Amino acid sequence: MSDEEENKMIDIYVMGRRYKVPEGLTIMTALEYSGYKYVRGCGCRGGFCGACSTVYRKEGEYKLKMDLACQTAVEDGMFLVQLPFVPAMRKEFEIEKVDPKQNDNVLLEKYPEIARCVSCNTCTKACPQDIKVMDYVQASLRGDVDRAAKLSFDCIQCGLCSIRCPADIKHYHLAQLARRIKGRYVDPTSSELETLVQELKDGKYDEELDKLASMTKEELKKLYDEREFQEEG
Ligand code: SF4
Ligand code: SF4
Numbered sequence: 706m707s708d709e710e711e712n713k714m715i716d717i718y719v720m721g722r723r724y725k726v727p728e729g730l731t732i733m734t735a736l737e738y739s740g741y742k743y744v745r746g747c748g749c750r751g752g753f754c755g756a757c758s759t760v761y762r763k764e765g766e767y768k769l770k771m772d773l774a775c776q777t778a779v780e781d782g783m784f785l786v787q788l789p790f791v792p793a794m795r796k797e798f799e800i801e802k803v804d805p806k807q808n809d810n811v812l813l814e815k816y817p818e819i820a821r822c823v824s825c826n827t828c829t830k831a832c833p834q835d836i837k838v839m840d841y842v843q844a845s846l847r848g849d850v851d852r853a854a855k856l857s858f859d860c861i862q863c864g865l866c867s868i869r870c871p872a873d874i875k876h877y878h879l880a881q882l883a884r885r886i887k888g889r890y891v892d893p894t895s896s897e898l899e900t901l902v903q904e905l906k907d908g909k910y911d912e913e914l915d916k917l918a919s920m921t922k923e924e925l926k927k928l929y930d931e932r933e934f935q936e937e938g
């Protein structure tokens with residue numbers, strides 16, 4: 706195999722400008738290979754933080770696609786645009802005032818636009834996490850906090866579902882509210898967590914926390930690498 710075949714180069718377009726990059730890179734690394742430096746729009750590099758939303762279209766195809774730059778391989782003829790931020794208003798709420806037993810449907814009250822959902826399923830098709838986004842919007846419309854929270858559990862807040870919704874719904878903010886209500890009012894309280902919070906308040910771990918805070922990055926890394934794992938069961 707020739708060197709050229711081994712390192713096949715492909716063309717990508719970043720904001721309209723063509724670059725030659727090695728095949729097999731992710732969109733994120735291909736952009737860096739092309740000389741771009743991420744200042745925003747990049748976080749975990751592992752598909753968990755939702756910071757690297759990308760919109761692209763492939764040469765000769767009519768379809769606009771969306772994905773995460775850190776999880777998607779570049780393809781020849783990709784026209785790319787990065788979305789470091791999706792402007793979507795998040796409604797303010799006080800957790801003490803959103804008890805579902807005291808409110809008809811707090812999700813609908815805070816996000817009335819969910820009533821405009823036309824069931825086009827565009828949001829579900831856009832989600833890089835394969836979440837049934839339309840289904841959690843419909844569950845929210847019915848006031849089913851538990852289902853909306855469960856369906857959206859893997860949401861990484863990338864915003865890709867919201868950018869093409871014809872009803873301008875802010876899916877991920879809605880879903881976050883559902884999960885917070887579920888955590889506060891629907892799920893049973895964990896006695897272990899309550900004990901731990903009380904112990905923290907009583908200062909039981911102050912000395913240990915001070916010790917951690919005074920350690921260098923290298924010492925912390927060593928401690929983390931050598932930590933003991935809790936047995937499952
Ligand atoms: S994209 Fe918007 S209108 Fe379409 S199903 Fe999803 S929430 Fe409903
Ligand atoms: S539900 Fe929306 S914001 Fe959440 S991961 Fe899917 S596309 Fe991203």
Ligand code: FES
Nearest residue numbers: 748749750755775
């Ligand atoms: S950088 Fe975090 S999901 Fe891509």
